[in-house]
Amino acid sequence: MTEINIVKDAVKKHGRKRESLMPVLQEIVKQENYLSEERLMEIAKEFDLSSAEVYGVATFYSFLPVKPMGENVIKVCQTIVCDMKGKEAVLDAIKDKLNIVPGQTSADGKFSLMAVNCIGQCSNAPAMLVNDKPYINLTYENVVKIIDEYQS
Amino acid sequence: MPEMVNLKINDISVSVEAGSTILDAAKKANIKIPTLCHHEDLCIAGNCRVCVVEQKGVNALKASCATPAEENMEIFTNTNKVREARKTIIGLLLSEHNNDCLHCYKNGNCELQSMAKDYLVDSDKYISILKNYEIDRSSPSIIKDDSKCIRCQRCVRTCAELQDVNALAVSGKGSEMKISTFMEKPMDYVVCTNCGQCVTHCPTGALVEKNYIDEVWDVLNDPSKHVVVQTAPAVRVGLGEAVGLDAGKSYTGKMVTALKMLGFDAVFDTNFSADLTILEEGTELLTRLKDKIENKKDVALPQFTSCSPGWIKYIEHEFPDILDYLSTCKSPQQMLGPLAKTYYAKSMGIDPKDMVVVSIMPCTAKKFEANRPEMYSSGYKDVDYVITTREFGRMIQQAGIDFETLKDSECDSILGKHTGAGVIFGATGGVMEAALRTAYEIITGREVPFSNLEVTPVRGLEGVKEATIKIEGCKAEWKFLENVELKVAVAHGLSNARPLAAQVQNGESPYHFIEIMACPGGCIAGGGQPMPVNNNIRKKRTEAIYNEDESLQLRKSHENPEVKRIYEDFLEKPLGHKSHELLHTTYTKRKKY
Ligand code: SF4
Numbered sequence: 001m002t003e004i005n006i007v008k009d010a011v012k013k014h015g016r017k018r019e020s021l022m023p024v025l026q027e028i029v030k031q032e033n034y035l036s037e038e039r040l041m042e043i044a045k046e047f048d049l050s051s052a053e054v055y056g057v058a059t060f061y062s063f064l065p066v067k068p069m070g071e072n073v074i075k076v077c078q079t080i081v082c083d084m085k086g087k088e089a090v091l092d093a094i095k096d097k098l099n100i101v102p103g104q105t106s107a108d109g110k111f112s113l114m115a116v117n118c119i120g121q122c123s124n125a126p127a128m129l130v131n132d133k134p135y136i137n138l139t140y141e142n143v144v145k146i147i148d149e150y151q152s
Numbered sequence: 153m154p155e156m157v158n159l160k161i162n163d164i165s166v167s168v169e170a171g172s173t174i175l176d177a178a179k180k181a182n183i184k185i186p187t188l189c190h191h192e193d194l195c196i197a198g199n200c201r202v203c204v205v206e207q208k209g210v211n212a213l214k215a216s217c218a219t220p221a222e223e224n225m226e227i228f229t230n231t232n233k234v235r236e237a238r239k240t241i242i243g244l245l246l247s248e249h250n251n252d253c254l255h256c257y258k259n260g261n262c263e264l265q266s267m268a269k270d271y272l273v274d275s276d277k278y279i280s281i282l283k284n285y286e287i288d289r290s291s292p293s294i295i296k297d298d299s300k301c302i303r304c305q306r307c308v309r310t311c312a313e314l315q316d317v318n319a320l321a322v323s324g325k326g327s328e329m330k331i332s333t334f335m336e337k338p339m340d341y342v343v344c345t346n347c348g349q350c351v352t353h354c355p356t357g358a359l360v361e362k363n364y365i366d367e368v369w370d371v372l373n374d375p376s377k378h379v380v381v382q383t384a385p386a387v388r389v390g391l392g393e394a395v396g397l398d399a400g401k402s403y404t405g406k407m408v409t410a411l412k413m414l415g416f417d418a419v420f421d422t423n424f425s426a427d428l429t430i431l432e433e434g435t436e437l438l439t440r441l442k443d444k445i446e447n448k449k450d451v452a453l454p455q456f457t458s459c460s461p462g463w464i465k466y467i468e469h470e471f472p473d474i475l476d477y478l479s480t481c482k483s484p485q486q487m488l489g490p491l492a493k494t495y496y497a498k499s500m501g502i503d504p505k506d507m508v509v510v511s512i513m514p515c516t517a518k519k520f521e522a523n524r525p526e527m528y529s530s531g532y533k534d535v536d537y538v539i540t541t542r543e544f545g546r547m548i549q550q551a552g553i554d555f556e557t558l559k560d561s562e563c564d565s566i567l568g569k570h571t572g573a574g575v576i577f578g579a580t581g582g583v584m585e586a587a588l589r590t591a592y593e594i595i596t597g598r599e600v601p602f603s604n605l606e607v608t609p610v611r612g613l614e615g616v617k618e619a620t621i622k623i624e625g626c627k628a629e630w631k632f633l634e635n636v637e638l639k640v641a642v643a644h645g646l647s648n649a650r651p652l653a654a655q656v657q658n659g660e661s662p663y664h665f666i667e668i669m670a671c672p673g674g675c676i677a678g679g680g681q682p683m684p685v686n687n688n689i690r691k692k693r694t695e696a697i698y699n700e701d702e703s704l705q706l707r708k709s710h711e712n713p714e715v716k717r718i719y720e721d722f723l724e725k726p727l728g729h730k731s732h733e734l735l736h737t738t739y740t741k742r743k744k745y
């Protein structure tokens with residue numbers, strides 16, 4: 001079964017010590033864009049941890065989603081600088097374009113929206129990531145444009 | 153001599169061993185500091201901060217449970233600053249709490265409630281930000297209500313440190329943080345032993361036992377039902393606390409009187425079936441030894457005890473490949489159930505369909521056990537309802553019984569007599585000790601070689617205990633055991649059971665017989681016993697158990713007259729055909745992740 005191998009491969013690459021858990025979780029998200037129930041259980045087995053523990057670790061990080069994500073993942077920074085400099089306008093633009101709020105995926109499965117903590121772009125706030133590509137100094141208008149690009 | 157540290161708390165000088173916390177020092181000085189996340193069974197978490205104190209010359213308050221005592225420290229536990237901080241913390245906790253004390257199962261026995269009472273938090277200082285949570289009632293043993301949770305993580309640490317199950321984890325962070333099972337699945341679905349240790353360690357009503365009090369009242373009030381009751385060994389040493397008395401006394405006689413007053417038609421004793429267990433399980437062990445040593449057969453040894461349903465579910469999940477090593481004996485509760493609905497029913501001319509068996513147990517896992525599909529060997533559900541010592545205490549209170557003033561009475565025949573060996577089943581090491589008292593005598597015709605029958609190496613609160621007993625002077629039929637050194641081990645708390653089970657799994661176990669009880673201390677501190685629980689209380693309840701054993705005339709299971717009688721009249725012999733049908737069971741492999 002090729003499916004099981006994705007976890008096994010990640011473990012081969014990163015090791016099965018406790019400190020390798022994060023890289024393995026990240027690896028799976030990179031490949032499948034979220035951590036499914038099955039994957040979490042396979043990982044628990046590889047690391048000899050309870051599946052609840054692995055779930056607890058994953059849910060601590062907004063970059064390790066445990067729900068399926070859309071084709072494109074938008075991560076809007078919700079931390080204080082971006083919050084003060086216009087995060088709401090960013091979210092409004094996304095809501096108007098895609099009809100989703102943080103935690104949701106658009107009906108066509110093309111976009112998921114997450115609110116995440118500081119992504120290190122405070123000096124160019126507000127900021128967001130689309131598929132891990134940073135977009136800075138956002139306004140309502142340029143967010144609309146960015147989404148248009150991904151839609152075309 | 154350990155190194156000592158000298159400090160002052162509220163101007164009282166106190167000296168404590170190096171490494172002690174300020175909280176330890178305060179306890180020694182008889183100064184009470186409120187705590188929530190702290191529990192002496194568990195590692196320090198330091199997350200709730202209600203235990204803050206002020207140190208002279210230091211601006212920031214310190215969490216006393218998480219701060220080591222230092223030489224010359226001057227600590228104040230009751231300044232305005234400290235009180236205000238505690239009030240703020242409690243107020244914030246209440247702002248995200250479902251403050252529904254009047255309908256709460258923990259009303260009157262809740263650490264958060266009693267703190268709120270002491271500190272008089274202004275009710276409209278903080279607006280409520282309580283979220284909508286669904287109550288998880290899926291488990292037959294435990295109810296989880298996140299709206300009552302203060303996220304102290306005592307349950308998480310209990311399940312990890314004491315039980316090594318890790319069924320509960322902290323998920324999310326910040327305002328989203330909560331206590332979760334895997335993928336928020338219902339408790340009934342996940343890898344959980346139903347041991348209830350998380351319940352006895354939860355300071356609030358977020359984790360409580362599923363109670364069946366109303367169901368039991370209903371059958372007691374139904375004249376068409378013949379309702380019999382059994383009480384586990386540990387109930388009598390916990391019941392006092394459940395009705396407001398001090399720990400450390402056994403109340404067998406008063407307990408029986410109370411049960412009769414509640415309206416049970418017959419009062420039996422799980423101690424009786426504990427004695428019976430010894431004969432079945434002892435014979436099973438001797439048979440396995442014989443097959444191995446004399447007949448050179450490949451048999452599963454060591455034999456694990458099987459009277460703790462938390463342990464059973466644990467091994468089914470965690471070590472599904474070694475289930476053959478478990479004794480096939482049902483727990484004493486599940487032995488008494490079918491005997492009541494067959495042997496007793498017949499002797500009374502009662503149709504078992506009109507009979508209800510209620511168990512009073514120190515245990516929440518027994519609620520699950522009674523619902524297992526294997527437990528219908530009488531043709532009916534063998535045990536209909538299982539209630540904990542705590543629920544029993546509540547029924548006594550609802551009935552307005554003044555427990556302390558009750559006279560003693562005795563259990564009913566023909567499932568009520570017990571020996572000291574049955575009583576000590578309630579404490580860690582007790583099953584082993586009872587088994588050795590009987591097995592040694594069967595093999596040699598002499599009493600077990602310990603003064604006053606006290607097999608002291610298997611007693612006490614050490615996590616894993618071992619003993620080696622050399623068998624000498626065997627009777628003819630047990631000659632193959634001559635000079636055999638019988639090696640036994642005892643573990644309580646599932647984290648202590650794990651290494652013993654792992655040894656067996658790896659084929660490296662040096663033992664012949666291993667007793668496991670899921671709860672630290674054994675059933676005396678089971679998930680259904682009164683709260684609070686700590687080692688001091690465990691010791692008191694254990695002492696009460698051994699005192700009761702010592703006070704009894706008969707202290708060996710094989711001397712129990714009603715056990716002898718049931719073999720003569722009904723079961724014929726241990727491991728006989730009827731025993732197999734009614735008293736033995738099978739186990740199920742379960743998922744580990
Ligand atoms: S958990 Fe405690 S404080 Fe909360 S409602 Fe129940 S009794 Fe009251």
Ligand code: SF4
Nearest residue numbers: 301302304305307354
């Ligand atoms: S369930 Fe109980 S023990 Fe667990 S975190 Fe909540 S309040 Fe604490």
Ligand code: SF4
Nearest residue numbers: 311344345347348350
């Ligand atoms: S009942 Fe026992 S195994 Fe289950 S969550 Fe509670 S402590 Fe863990």
Ligand code: FES
Nearest residue numbers: 077082118119121
């Ligand atoms: S606060 Fe938004 S990037 Fe740092």
Ligand code: FES
Nearest residue numbers: 198200201203217
């Ligand atoms: S009791 Fe000290 S921080 Fe919770």
